[in-house]
Each structure stands twice: as structure tokens, then as C-alpha cells.
Amino acid sequence: MSFKSLSDPFDASKSLLHKSDCDCPMCLLEKNQPHLSARDKQESIEQTLQQKLDQQSEPHSKKIISPAEAALQSQEEIIDRAVESAVVRSVFGHNDMSRRSFLSMIGAGTTAAVLGSVFPMEEAKAAIKETMGLGPLEKKKLNIGFVPITCATPIIMAHPMGFYEKNGLDVDVIKTAGWAVARDKSLAKEYDASHMLTPMPLAMSMGAGSTAKPFIMPTVENINGQAIVLHNDHKDKRDPKDWKGFKFGVPFEYSMHNFLLRYYVAEHGLDPDKDIQIRVVPPPEMVANLRAGNLDGYLSPDPFNQRAVWEKVGFIHTLTKDIWEGHPCCAFACSKEFAVQNPNTYGALLRSIIDATEYSAKSENRKEIAEAISPKNYLNQPVPVVQQVLTGRYADGLGSVMDVPDRIDFDPFPWHSMGVWILTQMKRWGYIKGDIDYQKIAEEVYTAAETGRVMKELGYEPPAKTYENYTIMGKEFDYTKPEAYVESFAIKRT
Amino acid sequence: MLNSLRVKSTLLSIILLVLLLGIWEGANQPPSDTKPLTEYELLMGGASQEARVPPPSDVIALGWEELSNPFYDAGPNDKGIGIQLGYSIYRVLVGFFLAALIAIPVGFLIGMSPLMYNALNPFIQVLRPISPLAWMPLALFIIKDSEVSAIFVIFICSIWPMLINTAFGVANVRKDWINVARTHQLTPIQTALQVILPAAAPTILTGMRISIGIAWLVIVAAEMLVGGTGIGYYVWNEWNNLDLSSVIFSIFMIGVIGMILDLLLAYAARWVEYQE
Numbered sequence: 001m002s003f004k005s006l007s008d009p010f011d012a013s014k015s016l017l018h019k020s021d022c023d024c025p026m027c028l029l030e031k032n033q034p035h036l037s038a039r040d041k042q043e044s045i046e047q048t049l050q051q052k053l054d055q056q057s058e059p060h061s062k063k064i065i066s067p068a069e070a071a072l073q074s075q076e077e078i079i080d081r082a083v084e085s086a087v088v089r090s091v092f093g094h095n096d097m098s099r100r101s102f103l104s105m106i107g108a109g110t111t112a113a114v115l116g117s118v119f120p121m122e123e124a125k126a127a128i129k130e131t132m133g134l135g136p137l138e139k140k141k142l143n144i145g146f147v148p149i150t151c152a153t154p155i156i157m158a159h160p161m162g163f164y165e166k167n168g169l170d171v172d173v174i175k176t177a178g179w180a181v182a183r184d185k186s187l188a189k190e191y192d193a194s195h196m197l198t199p200m201p202l203a204m205s206m207g208a209g210s211t212a213k214p215f216i217m218p219t220v221e222n223i224n225g226q227a228i229v230l231h232n233d234h235k236d237k238r239d240p241k242d243w244k245g246f247k248f249g250v251p252f253e254y255s256m257h258n259f260l261l262r263y264y265v266a267e268h269g270l271d272p273d274k275d276i277q278i279r280v281v282p283p284p285e286m287v288a289n290l291r292a293g294n295l296d297g298y299l300s301p302d303p304f305n306q307r308a309v310w311e312k313v314g315f316i317h318t319l320t321k322d323i324w325e326g327h328p329c330c331a332f333a334c335s336k337e338f339a340v341q342n343p344n345t346y347g348a349l350l351r352s353i354i355d356a357t358e359y360s361a362k363s364e365n366r367k368e369i370a371e372a373i374s375p376k377n378y379l380n381q382p383v384p385v386v387q388q389v390l391t392g393r394y395a396d397g398l399g400s401v402m403d404v405p406d407r408i409d410f411d412p413f414p415w416h417s418m419g420v421w422i423l424t425q426m427k428r429w430g431y432i433k434g435d436i437d438y439q440k441i442a443e444e445v446y447t448a449a450e451t452g453r454v455m456k457e458l459g460y461e462p463p464a465k466t467y468e469n470y471t472i473m474g475k476e477f478d479y480t481k482p483e484a485y486v487e488s489f490a491i492k493r494t
Numbered sequence: 495m496l497n498s499l500r501v502k503s504t505l506l507s508i509i510l511l512v513l514l515l516g517i518w519e520g521a522n523q524p525p526s527d528t529k530p531l532t533e534y535e536l537l538m539g540g541a542s543q544e545a546r547v548p549p550p551s552d553v554i555a556l557g558w559e560e561l562s563n564p565f566y567d568a569g570p571n572d573k574g575i576g577i578q579l580g581y582s583i584y585r586v587l588v589g590f591f592l593a594a595l596i597a598i599p600v601g602f603l604i605g606m607s608p609l610m611y612n613a614l615n616p617f618i619q620v621l622r623p624i625s626p627l628a629w630m631p632l633a634l635f636i637i638k639d640s641e642v643s644a645i646f647v648i649f650i651c652s653i654w655p656m657l658i659n660t661a662f663g664v665a666n667v668r669k670d671w672i673n674v675a676r677t678h679q680l681t682p683i684q685t686a687l688q689v690i691l692p693a694a695a696p697t698i699l700t701g702m703r704i705s706i707g708i709a710w711l712v713i714v715a716a717e718m719l720v721g722g723t724g725i726g727y728y729v730w731n732e733w734n735n736l737d738l739s740s741v742i743f744s745i746f747m748i749g750v751i752g753m754i755l756d757l758l759l760a761y762a763a764r765w766v767e768y769q770e
Contacts, residue, residue, distance in 0.1 A: 148734055175571040177721035177730060181640075184631075188638035211635075284734045310539040311736065377572040380735040388537055395537035 010088070010108035137168055138342040142349065145176040145185055145194035148379045149283060149301035150389050151222045151330035152195045153369060154410060156379070158356035160372045166355075167348040173378070178282050179252045186335065187213060193334035193349060195221065199254040199422045201333040201445050208254070208432055214336040217414055218350055218447045219357060221330040225389070225408030226257060226320040227305040228264070230297040231290050232313060235398065240268035249281035249289065249298035256329050259425040260320050261299040266491040267473050272429075273493070290314050301329070302389040302408060303381050308397070310385050315397030319407055324472040326409075328418045350454050353412070358460055360410040366390040412455065414446035417467040417479040424482045430493035438482040519549040548739040557743045575728065575744070579751060582717065582724040585641075586709045586755075589648025593705065597653045598698060601660025602686065605694070611661065618657065626651035626712045630719055640720040647716045652705035659701025663694030695766035703759040710752045725751075 088099065103111055142164075146152040156173055158164050164171040174191070176182045183204060185191045201215040230237070237243065243265065250257040262272040272278055281289060283304040289295040291313040298304075299320070308314035320327060332353050339346040359365055370387040373379050379386060388394035392407035419442030426432045443466075452462035470477045477485055486494060564576030604611040626647045633643040667690050675685045717726025725748055732740035 172570045175721060175731065177719060177727075181720060184634045185640060188634065188640075190638075190640060284736065287736060307736065312538065375572070376731070376735075377569045380731055380737075382539075382735075384537070384539070393537075395534050397538070399534065401534050401537060 010084070010103065010112045137345045137348060139192070139345045140168065140170050142169055142171045142192040142345070143190065144171055144173050145182045145191040146173055147176050147179060147182060147195055147283075147301075148381075149330075150303055150373075150379070150386060150408060151225055151301050153373060153390070153408075154221055154353055154356040154360050154412075155195050155332060156373045157360060157369050158352050160378070161356070161359075161369075163352045163356040163359070164349075167352045169345070169348050169352060171352075175378075179255070186215070186333075187211065189335075192338055193332065196331050196333045197252060197255045197257075198328045198331045198418065199256065199259070199426065200252075201331065202419060202422060202441060203254040203426070203431070205445050206432060206441065208426070215333050215445065216336050216339060216447050217331045217333040217445055218339075218451050219332045219353055219412040220328045220414050220418070221332055221357065221410065221412075223326050223328055223409050223411050224319065224321040224406060225302055225329055226260065226299060227302070228261070228297060228299050228317040228320070229290070229305045229308045229314045230317045231293070231295070232315060232397070233293075234296060235315065238317065240265055240270060243270060243296070244275050246296040247277045247279065247294070249279055249286045249295045249300060251280070251283050251286075251300055253280060254426075254431070256320075256327060256422070257299045257301070259422065259429075260323055260327065262429060263425065263472065264299075264318075264323050266489065267475070269491075271491050287311055287313065303379065303385045306385050306388050306394060307381070309395055310382070312397075316394075319404065321404070321407060324470065326411075327472075328415070331414070347454070350451070351458060354451065354454055354460070355458055357410045357412040358455075358458070363391070363405050412451060413463055414448050414451055415463075415466060415468065416442045416446055416448055417470070417477075419443075419446045420467075420479045420482050421470065421477055424477075424486050427482075427494065428486050428489060428492045436482075439479075515550045518547075519551060522547050522549040548742065552739045553742045553746075556739045557746070560743065570722075571731070573723065575725075575747060578723060578725050578728045579747065582713050582726065583751065583755075585644050585717075585724065586648055586706070586713050589645045590652045590702075590706055590709050592645070593649045593652035594656055594702065597656035597701075597705075598660050601657045601698070601701075602664055602690075604657075605661040605664025606686070606690070611665075618654065622654040622658075626708075627715055627719065630716065634720070640722060644713070644716045644720055644724075648709045648713060651712050652709045655704040655708065656698070656701040659704070660694065660698045663697025663701075664690055666697075667693040692766070692768070696763060696768075699759065699763040699766055703756060703763065706755050706759055707752065710748075710755055714748060 106114075144155060146155050159171060159173045176185065176194070179197060179200065182191070182194045182196060183200060186194045186196075187204075196217070198217065198220060201217040204213060204215045206212060248261060250261055252258070258278065261278065265272050265276060270276060279295070281295065281298070283300050286295060286298045286300050286304055287308050290298065290308055291311070297314070297317065305316055309316060320329075334346070334349075360369055367387060367390075370390045371383055374381050374383045374386045389408060392402075392404040394402055394404075394407070396402050416439065420438045423432070423436060423438045423441060427436060446466075448466040452466075455462040467479045469479060475488075486492065560575045564574045566574040567577060600614075604614050629647055629650055630643065633646045634640060637643050637646060671689050671693060672685065675689045680688065713724065714726040714729065717724035718730040719726075721727050721730060725744060729741060729744045729748075732744065
């Protein structure tokens with residue numbers, strides 16, 4: 001339950017901001033008993049709430065309200081307060097002082113009445129609850145899986161930084177051993193939603209590599225953020241033509257890592273199935289295998305690229321950003337069933353994730369995020385490594401300090417054209433066969449319209465269209481002609 | 495004499511331990527930092543980050559830290575070593591006792607009846623050599639619950655040694671005793687409970703001892719695979735961080751708990767032993 005910064009805007013003594021003297025139950029508790037566990041805090045807050053509600057109701061017609069109901073009411077209350085304070089803020093600007101002096105002069109009741117008469121406060125509250133799917137949440141306690149890599153940043157940071165809480169959700173983010181497990185736990189409904197790779201919901205919906213179950217992918221987590229790392233012994237082999245016989249690692253078959261590595265070497269004339277070996281290796285094992293000489297290189301998620309440099313076993317050959325600027329990588333996905341059955345919860349979840357993704361996109365927040373997600377509970381990595389990844393000021397392992405602010409970037413919009421591109425590569429390498437209605441599948445799985453709507457509601461600017469063409473390593477991709485695109489490659493498995 | 499041998503062997507153990515730790519410690523000293531580092535060197539992790547096996551002093555310090563607060567709970571992904579071990583032991587015991595519940599009666603059955611033995615033997619022979627972890631994907635798919643799947647994997651790996659040992663023990667009860675039972679006109683049930691069970695108990699317990707050893711071996715791998723909680727998850731989580739001190743410390747903990755489980759069953763075996 002969240003009480004953050006939503007005190008009564010008509011009370012002159014109360015700040016609209018979450019200040020040091022904030023007297024919401026959350027802050028009071030934090031101040032008085034800072035050592036309580038999260039669970040005790042929650043209970044204590046529910047008790048306080050219960051007491052308040054008990055006091056309000058008449059003594060003899062005392063109604064028993066369950067904590068769940070109380071939470072529900074407070075959820076509505078939070079929205080009401082949010083709307084009220086937004087209106088009050090818009091009248092007084094962000095100047096707390098002028099609001100206070102005005103309120104103390106006129107009185108809170110009068111102010112509320114006056115504002116209510118010129119602004120349809122109640123209608124606004126109802127409208128907001130309506131459009132944002134903000135009725136009572138069907139399910140408050142959620143399990144969200146993540147694989148501990150920096151691609152999952154928005155999903156992870158939303159937890160310590162309170163983005164889920166703000167939307168009334170009680171989320172456990174659960175570290176997962178790999179994408180196959182994330183997939184199976186999602187299929188088994190142990191996870192309500194999960195961190196996945198952008199090709200996974202497409203593959204799962206089509207039943208490639210698993211049972212077919214409709215999954216949707218409302219947001220892309222990160223764009224860019226991967227790299228090709230080579231062993232230190234290969235410092236003289238920077239030309240991919242010298243890579244014949246190399247053993248490469250990728251984290252999962254249905255991954256951008258696999259498709260980008262295949263694309264990259266094929267553009268340099270190597271057949272990824274014949275001239276090199278591509279193995280599926282979990283990211284942490286990649287560094288160890290690289291050290292042991294078992295792998296010559298890998299295309300993997302960060303922080304394991306930077307970790308290889310930090311461990312002095314490899315160097316960064318190229319960032320995937322330089323293969324395809326702005327390529328999608330990881331995603332936030334859930335089953336269609338979950339979204340349909342819990343529309344309000346799904347809405348709240350979407351808002352948390354989109355908000356967290358946009359927050360992560362701002363470079364000034366990256367240092368703070370790196371510190372929030374490095375501890376054992378989340379990535380379990382040294383802070384300087386995560387910081388180098390997120391801020392883009394990093395050592396490349398070849399002796400220079402690089403400055404690439406968009407080494408990893410975050411953009412929630414799930415372009416349909418990205419889905420089409422991924423499907424063309426799945427077709428190209430034989431992961432899917434036969435005739436494919438590229439656009440139809442992409443549109444069913446990547447719910448761009450909904451994402452755009454929520455982005456707009458949160459005050460972000462979604463793109464006006466959902467398709468665009470890309471230029472990848474100088475080659476044009478036209479989303480209207482996917483089949484011709486597949487056929488245009490010299491090296492393919494069709 | 496025995497006493498002095500004991501003292502001597504203990505002394506030798508300690509000397510060996512000190513020697514081993516001493517060599518390990520001496521061979522793995524961090525390189526000393528010399529001059530101030532440039533930004534590049536700092537971003538590379540400085541000089542002290544050179545990949546190496548941690549010396550035992552690091553591992554002991556870490557172990558002390560972990561063991562002094564073994565039951566902290568900082569969210570779903572960060573729990574104390576005590577809680578993690580607790581989860582693993584719980585899974586192992588549940589799977590193990592479920593297996594015993596089935597393996598011992600079935601073992602009895604096939605030990606007493608040559609017909610059942612011949613009928614079930616092919617199944618046992620095919621199923622027994624399957625690596626428990628090979629069941630994992632199938633279990634996850636069918637059971638749709640990672641917790642129950644982990645217990646199932648323990649169950650499936652513990653069942654075979656108990657089954658085979660029970661059958662062996664039951665089949666090899668001395669014929670004289672069964673004949674004595676017959677002359678005393680005992681019913682088959684009485685024969686089973688009063689003559690065969692006590693006679694086969696040491697072999698059954700040996701089977702259980704082998705089973706729990708295997709179960710404890712398997713749980714670590716199973717938990718590495720499904721993640722979540724348990725000592726296997728702990729190792730995986732530290733592996734994720736490439737933190738060798740923690741990995742070595744948890745290996746040690748796994749060994750200690752495995753030893754304790756084995757000792758408990760060895761102790762139980764003493765209760766059913768008999769002298770001819």
C-alpha cells in the first residue's frame with residue numbers, strides 16, 4: 001500500500017511533497033520504528049488504517065472491515081487524493097508556500113468548494129479511474145520473474161524505488177536461473193508476468209520451442225545494451241573473417257543475441273551454422289568459459305560483457321548498438337489470459353513498468369539506479385561494473401576509456417516492425433517454417449496500441465505509428481516485404 | 495594403545511589441515527597495489543581484482559559473517575545461509591520419506607515374491623539409471639510447480655537404492671528362520687513383521703543411507719536449475735556474481751550437512767543391528 005506524497009491537499013499544514021515532517025502512516029512508521037521488516041510494516045499500517053476506519057464508523061453500528069477491503073478503499077482514496085492534489089497543484093503551481101498562505105486565509109473547506117465549483121473534481125476522479133483501468137485491483141500480490149542482467153533494470157528498479165508500490169501493487173521480483181525456467185514458470189502460472197527476451201513471446205505464442213500459449217508483450221525493456229566480447233588472446237583478430245572455427249556463446253536460442261550474432265557474422269561472409277559454433281550458455285558461465293578457453297567469445301547481456309573486462313579475461317569487440325542502433329533486446333511479457341482476467345492489475349503493472357522504463361531512460365538517473373539494483377537481492381554484482389554499463393563510461397579492455405551514453409538505453413514502445421524483423425530472422429535460420437503472417441503475429445503479441453495509450457496517460461510521447469523501416473549494417477529492412485527480406489540474404493536456412 | 499592411536503591420528507589430521515590451508519593461503523595472496531590508479535585501471539577493477547582463488551582467510555571471514563547471522567531474510571532473493579539450508583533439508587526430507595513410504599513396502603513385496611520380482615525388475619532396471627535431473631523438465635511441465643518438482647526429483651532418485659536394498663535384504667533372510675516361523679505356524683503377516691523385517695532391517699537402513707546421500711547430491715543441482723530458494727540457489731546466486739569465496743564456503747556447508755545426514759542414519763542403523 002502506498003501513501004507517498006498524497007496527503008490532503010486542502011490541509012494548509014500538510015505538504016504536498018513527501019518531506020521530512022511528513023505524517024503519513026508510512027513515514028511515521030519509518031521514523032519511529034525503522035528496524036521493522038517490510039511485512040511488519042505492512043501489518044502495522046493496516047492496523048492503523050483499521051483503527052482509523054473503526055473510529056470513523058459509529059460505535060454501535062460498527063462495521064468489520066477486512067484489511068483487503070480497507071486496502072481497496074485506501075486505493076480509491078489514493079487516486080482521489082492524487083487527482084485533488086494535481087488540481088490544487090495546477091492552481092497554485094508547485095509553490096507550496098502560496099498554497100499554504102491562501103488556505104490559511106480562506107480555509108480548507110472553502111477552497112475545496114471553490115475549486116470544486118470551477119473544476120469538475122468528482123468527474124475527473126471517476127474519469128481517471130475509468131481510463132486508467134484503475135478500479136479495484138483484482139490481484140495485488142504479484143510474482144514477477146527476472147533474469148539477473150542489466151536488461152531487466154526497469155523491472156528490478158521498480159521494486160526498490162517504489163514504482164510498483166505507487167500503483168498499489170505488492171510485487172515480489174524473483175530471480176530466475178534462466179529464460180527456459182522463466183518461460184516454464186510463466187506457463188505454469190507461478191509468475192504473473194516475467195522478464196523475457198523480445199523473441200520469446202512470439203515463439204511461445206507460436207509454440208516454437210514450447211507448448212503454444214498466447215503471450216503478449218506490452219513493453220520492450222531495453223534497447224541496445226549487448227556486446228560481442230572476445231578472449232584477450234584474440235586482440236589481433238578484430239576482423240570477423242578471421243573467426244572461422246570460433247566457439248561463441250549466446251544466452252538463449254530465441255534471443256536477439258543469437259539473431260544479432262548470426263546476422264553480424266553472416267554479413268561478414270561466415271555461415272553461423274558451419275564456420276563457427278554457437279552454443280547456448282548461461283551468462284555467468286560465459287565469463288568462466290571464456291577464461292577457461294572453452295569459448296572464444298560471446299554475444300551476451302550486460303553486466304557480463306563488462307564483467308569479462310573487469311575480470312581481465314576479455315575485451316569488448318563491438319557494442320550491438322553499432323550493429324543495429326536502437327535494437328530491442330529484453331521484454332516484459334505475460335500471458336494473454338492474465339491480462340484479460342485482471343485488467344486493472346494489468347493496467348497498474350503496465351503503468352509501473354512504463355514509468356520505470358522511462359525513468360531508466362534518463363541518463364541522470366542511471367548512477368542511482370546502478371546502486372539500487374546491484375545488491376545481492378537483485379543483480380548481485382559489483383556496483384562499478386553495473387555503473388559502467390548503465391552510464392556508458394567504461395573501460396573496453398583494450399586500453400581506452402569509452403564514452404557511449406546510449407550503450408544501453410530504455411524505451412518501452414513495442415514496435416510491430418521489430419516483431420516482424422525478429423520473425424524474419426526466425427524464418428531465415430529455420431526456427432519457424434512455412435508461410436507466416438508476419439504482421440498479424442507481431443500485432444497480436446506486441447500490444448503497441450495499449451502501450452501507446454498508457455504512455456500518453458503518463459505524460460510520455462508515444463510514436464504516432466507502430467511500424468518503421470530499419471537500416472541494419474547498411475542493409476535496408478522494409479517491414480512491408482518481410483518475405484523478400486528473408487530471401488535477400490545469401491546465407492540462410494530456408 | 496587405542497587411545498594413543500586416536501590422539502596421534504587427530505594430531506595428524508590437524509597438521510594436515512594447517513599445512514593445506516597454509517599452502518592455499520600462501521599461494522593465493524593478492525598482488526600488492528603500488529602506484530595510484532588511472533581512471534582506466536579503476537574501471538578495470540584495479541590491481542587487486544586479478545582473477546584468483548580466494549585464500550582460506552577470506553573464506554573463513556565470509557563464513558564467520560554468514561554464520562553469525564544465518565537467518566536474516568531480506569526479500570525473496572536474499573536470505574541467510576541457515577534459511578537456504580533449511581529449505582534444502584526440508585525438500586530432501588520430504589522427498590526422501592515419500593520415497594521410503596513407497597520403496598519399502600514395494601521392496602518387501604518383490605523380495606518375498608519371485609513372481610513380482612520378475613515382473614517389476616525390467617521397469618526398475620530401465621528407470622534406475624536415469625539421472626534425476628533428466629526428470630526435471632518433464633516434472634516442471636506436468637506438475638507445473640517448481641517446489642513440488644524439486645521434491646519429485648528427490649523422490650525419484652531416492653526410491654531406487656531403498657527399493658533394491660529392501661528387496662535384497664528380504665530375499666536373503668536365512669531360510670532356517672523362515673522354516674522356524676513355519677513350524678511355529680505364524681501367519682504370513684506375522685512372518686513378515688516378526689521375522690523378515692527385523693532380519694532385513696540393517697540392509698534396508700543401508701539402502702536409506704545410500705538414498706539420502708544421493709538426494710543431498712541432487713538437491714543442489716535441482717535448486718541451481720529452478721532457482722528460488724535453497725543452498726543450490728545460493729551457490730548459483732554467488733556463481734552469478736563470480737564470487738568464489740562464497741562458492742567455496744557453500745561447498746563446505748553442503749559437505750557438513752551431508753555428513754550430518756549420513757551420521758544420523760548411521761546412528762539409526764545401530765538400533766536395528768543384531769549380533770548372531
